[in-house]
Amino acid sequence: xxxxxxxxxxxxxxxxxxxxxxxxxxxxxxxxxxxxxxxxxxxxxxxxxxxxxxxxxxxxxxxxxxxxxxxxxxxxxxxxxxxxxxxxxxxxxxxxxxxxxxxxxxxxxxxxxxxxxxxxxxxxxxxxxxxxxxxxxxxxxxxxxxxxxxxxxxxxxxxxxxxxxxxxxxxxxxxxxxxxxxxxxxxxxxxxxxxxxxxxxxxxxxxxxxxxxxxxxxxxxxxxxxxxxxxxxxxxxxxxxxxxxxxxxxxxxxxxxxxxxxxxxxxxxxxxxxxxxxxxxxxxxxxxxxxxxxxxxxxxxxxxxxxxxxxxxxxxxxxxxxxxxxxxxxxxxxxxxxxxxxxxxxxxxxxxxxxxxxxxxxxxxxxxxxxxxxxxxxxxxxxxxxxxxxxxxxxxxxxxxxxxxxxxxxxxxxxxxxxxxxxxxxxxxxxxxxxxxxxxxxxxxxxxxxxxxxxxxxxxxxxxxxxxxxxxxxxxxxxxxxxxxxxxxxxxxxxxxxxxx
Amino acid sequence: xxxxxxxxxxxxxxxxxxxxxxxxxxxxxxxxxxxxxxxxxxxxxxxxxxxxxxxxxxxxxxxxxxxxxxxxxxxxxxxxxxxxxxxxxxxxxxxxxxxxxxxxxxxxxxxxxxxxxxxxxxxxxxxxxxxxxxxxxxxxxxxxxxxxxxxxxxxxxxxxxxxxxxxxxxxxxxxxxxxxxxxxxxxxxxxxxxxxxxxxxxxxxxxxxxxxxxxxxxxxxxxxxxxxxxxxxxxxxxxxxxxxxxxxxxx
Numbered sequence: 113x114x115x116x117x118x119x120x121x122x123x124x125x126x127x128x129x130x131x132x133x134x135x136x137x138x139x140x141x142x143x144x145x146x147x148x149x150x151x152x153x154x155x156x157x158x159x160x161x162x163x164x165x166x167x168x169x170x171x172x173x174x175x176x177x178x179x180x181x182x183x184x185x186x187x188x189x190x191x192x193x194x195x196x197x198x199x200x201x202x203x204x205x206x207x208x209x210x211x212x213x214x215x216x217x218x219x220x221x222x223x224x225x226x227x228x229x230x231x232x233x234x235x236x237x238x239x240x241x242x243x244x245x246x247x248x249x250x251x252x253x254x255x256x257x258x259x260x261x262x263x264x265x266x267x268x269x270x271x272x273x274x275x276x277x278x279x280x281x282x283x284x285x286x287x288x289x290x291x292x293x294x295x296x297x298x299x300x301x302x303x304x305x306x307x308x309x310x311x312x313x314x315x316x317x318x319x320x321x322x323x324x325x326x327x328x329x330x331x332x333x334x335x336x337x338x339x340x341x342x343x344x345x346x347x348x349x350x351x352x353x354x355x356x357x358x359x360x361x362x363x364x365x366x367x368x369x370x371x372x373x374x375x376x377x378x379x380x381x382x383x384x385x386x387x388x389x390x391x392x393x394x395x396x397x398x399x400x401x402x403x404x405x406x407x408x409x410x411x412x413x414x415x416x417x418x419x420x421x422x423x424x425x426x427x428x429x430x431x432x433x434x435x436x437x438x439x440x441x442x443x444x445x446x447x448x449x450x451x452x453x454x455x456x457x458x459x460x461x462x463x464x465x466x467x468x469x470x471x472x473x474x475x476x477x478x479x480x481x482x483x484x485x486x487x488x489x490x491x492x493x494x495x496x497x498x499x500x501x502x503x504x505x506x507x508x509x510x511x512x513x514x515x516x517x518x519x520x521x522x523x524x525x526x527x528x529x530x531x532x533x534x535x536x537x538x539x540x541x542x543x544x545x546x547x548x549x550x551x552x553x554x555x556x557x558x559x560x561x562x563x564x565x566x567x568x569x570x571x572x573x574x575x576x577x578x579x580x581x582x583x584x585x586x587x588x589x590x591x592x593x594x595x596x597x598x599x600x601x602x603x604x605x606x607x608x609x610x611x612x613x
Numbered sequence: 614x615x616x617x618x619x620x621x622x623x624x625x626x627x628x629x630x631x632x633x634x635x636x637x638x639x640x641x642x643x644x645x646x647x648x649x650x651x652x653x654x655x656x657x658x659x660x661x662x663x664x665x666x667x668x669x670x671x672x673x674x675x676x677x678x679x680x681x682x683x684x685x686x687x688x689x690x691x692x693x694x695x696x697x698x699x700x701x702x703x704x705x706x707x708x709x710x711x712x713x714x715x716x717x718x719x720x721x722x723x724x725x726x727x728x729x730x731x732x733x734x735x736x737x738x739x740x741x742x743x744x745x746x747x748x749x750x751x752x753x754x755x756x757x758x759x760x761x762x763x764x765x766x767x768x769x770x771x772x773x774x775x776x777x778x779x780x781x782x783x784x785x786x787x788x789x790x791x792x793x794x795x796x797x798x799x800x801x802x803x804x805x806x807x808x809x810x811x812x813x814x815x816x817x818x819x820x821x822x823x824x825x826x827x828x829x830x831x832x833x834x835x836x837x838x839x840x841x842x843x844x845x846x847x848x849x850x851x852x853x854x855x856x857x858x859x860x861x862x863x864x
Contacts, residue, residue: 172768221706222701223699223701223702223703224703224704224705224706225703226668226699227689227697227701227702227703227704227705228672228700228703228705229668229692229697229759230668230692230697230699231692231693231716231717231720232668232688232689232691232692232694232695232720232721233689233720234687234689234694234720237720241705241716241720242705248720321707326674326840577674
């Protein structure tokens with residue numbers, strides 16, 4: 113449990129600062145816009161319309177949209193991390209604030225406004241002495257709504273690489289570690305409730321002109337923000353950032369790498385749950401310093417090569433492509449598409465590799481995951497070996513393994529490092545014609561640390577050190593239905609295996 | 614500041630819009646006089662009044678105060694020199710009575726108003742200074758409205774249906790009190806009212822408006838004697854008939 117809660121304060125601080133910064137930006141835009149719009153019905157209609165449309169975009173999609181948008185701007189503008197999250201959340205917070213500024217100003221007693229003009233107030237005096245104080249409670253109510261929404265939506269910032277309490281939710285969801293998901297949810301809900309409570313005090317202070325509730329609320333908000341800033345002020349050196357994509361193996365490897373770096377004296381932070389394309393870009397821009405990718409992914413998706421090449425050529429090509437970031441080397445296992453059978457089934461049908469599978473295939477059923485049958489890997493292997501199955505069926509991954517177990521399928525598409533291969537005692541069929549592209553796990557390092565010998569020295573022992581069997585077992589510890597281990601625990605187990613060798 | 618309020622001159626003042634338009638009004642209101650503007654709804658009374666402090670800008674013509682065109686200089690500076698009292702009062706709900714009264718000198722950066730003296734002028738107890746407007750009755754609020762208008766030392770008062778929303782007893786008391794202040798402070802007062810009886814009892818001179826024009830202009834005694842034209846006589850007749858009926862009830 114303490115292991116679970118260790119990252120919580122840091123993530124909560126990031127979460128709070130991100131939300132506060134987004135609300136700050138939304139206020140800077142919405143207050144003057146609302147002020148102007150309150151006197152111009154057509155502008156008000158347009159502004160509220162646009163803000164309303166933005167509100168209908170799901171939060172996750174809004175965050176995702178900022179990635180290509182910022183990429184298109186280019187010029188060193190970071191497309192990942194704080195910036196897209198900040199902008200998207202600020203847009204999201206716009207509507208409730210804008211709406212309440214307009215409503216607050218329009219709801220003012222016309223007699224009061226006539227008096228303000230008739231007494232000889234300038235426009236500025238009228239705003240400062242009359243409109244602002246009288247509309248403040250309504251505006252504050254809008255700010256409260258925006259705050260609760262923003263703190264909730266900030267959990268999604270994890271997906272574009274900004275640290276938030278969403279880190280716990282997303283990694284917990286991926287590893288089916290429900291206590292972690294719950295911790296993330298509860299913490300973010302608590303944050304929203306406390307913020308709402310403090311702002312409610314301020315709203316009450318403004319509405320009833322009670323100085324004590326105004327003071328108490330403002331002090332609470334300031335204290336919260338200071339507390340969230342504290343880790344940054346005391347920090348000193350920037351921690352190195354270990355990245356991870358969004359599945360168990362990546363979480364485990366990130367912790368394995370992080371533990372080694374910590375032992376070498378580095379302060380380590382993690383960015384987990386990154387999208388595949390997002391991770392590589394983040395590394396090249398220095399948003400993350402180290403992570404594990406797969407050779408075939410970079411070869412096909414980033415370098416746009418259509419045909420697989422022999423492993424040495426692939427690795428050399430990738431190393432060249434990545435400069436000034438560095439490819440430190442392969443870890444020793446692959447996480448590739450492969451075809452697998454039960455040991456008993458393979459023996460019964462005399463299948464030893466893909467070549468012998470071709471002979472048996474016409475009497476066998478292929479079970480595949482949802483996308484395998486439409487992927488180039490399937491086309492390549494089918495053509496290379498002339499595979500013709502009696503039938504093929506698509507399953508969700510966990511059902512695919514059950515179909516194999518129950519005999520509904522004889523052969524399945526699998527990931528070669530999947531823990532269930534070891535657990536279900538399956539054989540992965542060798543590919544003598546090298547039709548399937550290699551998906552060697554490779555350790556990548558950001559440009560800033562590509563020549564940093566202390567850094568490289570800390571993680572170099574991982575090169576070639578992780579056999580696929582060990583990786584499968586570690587993955588299974590996290591993926592299995594019962595008695596799950598955390599990625600940290602699996603990483604510790606894996607590290608111990610490496611030291612025993 | 615002059616001893617007496619300034620005179621007001623309307624020169625060919627015209628304002629066209631749907632509703633209460635004003636057409637080509639020429640008229641002079643003498644310094645220190647108390648003039649009532651009467652007429653039916655939509656006659657243009659309020660529009661004419663509001664052109665004096667530029668809450669409405671005329672389409673053509675001009676308004677002179679003590680010989681100076683009101684259109685010169687910023688509107689807010691003009692308004693700080695004119696007291697403005699209107700039916701819905703418009704006290705600032707987030708300010709105390711004292712803050713409301715002291716508002717205009719504060720806006721102008723002038724020395725603070727003597728709130729106690731002003732409260733006394735409108736016959737309100739000094740302890741009201743710290744109260745919120747919402748704690749006051751309608752009549753008390755309008756007294757604060759008058760005190761606020763007097764706080765700058767303005768000698769020209771524009772009153773737009775000032776006592777229209779008050780009950781008759783309060784209305785009578787506050788009207789008479791205002792008339793005393795008018796005398797004592799040497800004010801020029803221009804008051805819009807739809808109540809002919811009020812105009813007859815308070816004003817030195819009554820202007821009757823219909824369809825944006827001045828159609829009657831007389832002292833109250835001339836008006837009662839029927840020497841002020843048709844519209845005026847019709848309005849006076851209503852007040853007179855009411856008085857007769859009340860007399861008849863007594864008998």
